[in-house]
Amino acid sequence: MKAKSKSSEVMDFEKEIFNVLNKPLKKGAWLWWFWLFYIKTPKSKKPRQLMILWSSKNNPLINCNGVDVTCRQATDKSKFDGTVAAWYFDGKKMHHNLIMEQCNLRASDNKISSDTKIPTFYQVNKTNNLIEIGDDFKFIAKRKGDHSFLKPIQSHIEYLGKGYSIIRVNRMDLTGTIKNEKIAGTAYFQRVYVNSPTAPWYWGSFHFDNGGVLVYFNPRIAGKSIKKQLYFFDSKKLYKFKKMGVKRIEGKLPVFEVSGESDKEKINFRVNPYSHSSWTFKRKVLKILPSNMIYNEYPSTISDLCLTDKKSGKDILIKGLGNNMGNSEHATGVLL
Incomplete structure (x- = not known):
C-alpha cells in the first residue's frame, strides 16, 4: 500500500492555520505552532534569535526538560491543555527555557494564546502575523513575495492512518520591539500535526x-x-x-x-x-x-x-x- 501524499503551494493561510482544532487529537498525536525569529544585530555581535512553540500532545504524561506535562485530549479549542516553550539568544548568551510551562491554551479562528506566567499570543491578520511574549517581545511577521516558494505551503502524507500535515512559510519580513528597542529581521513559521x-x-x-x-x-x-x-x-x-x-x-x-x-x-x-x-x-x-x-x-x-x-x-x-x-x-x- 502506497502512502497518500499531497503538496499545495496555494492555500488560505488565515483560514487554515487554526482549523486543525475543529476535531479531537488522536491518541499520541502532536500538534504545534512553531516560530523562529532571525534578528539583525550589529556586526560586533552574533545574530540574535528567538524560538517559541505552542503545542499540545494527546499523551497522559510526558517530561520535557524536567517538567512533567499532562495533556488530556483537546476537544474544545476555546480552552485545552498545552505547553509553551521558548528560548532566546541575545547576541552573547543563550536564555534556555525562557518559557517552559504547561498551561491552558485558547484558540479561535485566527488566534492562539496562553495563560503562562509570561503571557503569550499569536494572531493572524491577513498577511500580518502578530506575536507577543510578555511585555519584552512584540513582533510583526509579514508574508511578502510573489514567488510560490515564499507563499504558505501545505504538505500532507499518510500511511495506514499514520502521518503528518505541515503548513510552513519559508521566509517573512520581521519588525517589532525587544524591550522597547526597535528591531528588524526575518522569520520562519510552521504548523505541524503529527500522528506517528x-x-x-x-x-x-x-x-x-x-x-x-x-x-x-x-x-x-x-x-x-x-x-x-x-x-x-x-x-x-x-x-x-x-x-x-x-x-x-x-x-x-x-x-x-x-x-x-x-x-x-x-x-x-x-x-x-x-x-x-x-x-x-x-x-x-x-x-x-x-x-x-x-x-x-x-x-x-x-x-x-x-x-x-x-x-x-x-x-x-x-x-x-x-x-x-x-x-x-x-x-x-x-x-x-
Missing part, C-alpha cells in the same frame, strides 16, 4: 540579505534517510535537490556539512552553529518502556556555499546574497 512516532532528523533554515532562502530536511531511521529535501532560492530562481546528505562533525559545537544533487546541479555548504539549546523528551510507553528524544537547536550561519553545473563542471555564480542568519536542528532518539 517522531524519527530523528536533520533540518535547517537560512535567510540571506538579498531575500534568498536555503532550507533542508533529512529524517532518518536506523541511520538511513527516509526523506531528502533541499531547496535553495537565490531570490529569483528556485533550485530543488532530491538527493542530499548531512554529515555531523563533532566539536565544542558541531558543524554540519551538507550536500545536494539534482539532474542539473550540485550544491555544497557548511553549517556553523554559534549557540545551542535543546529539549529532552521522556515518556514511558505502557508505563514501562522508555521512549526518549533529544531535540537540539543551533542558531547558525552557513559558509562555503557552492552551486555547480553538473554538465560543464563550472560553478554557478551566486551574486549579491549578502550575509545570512538561520537555525539548524539535529534530533536524536524516537518519541513514541
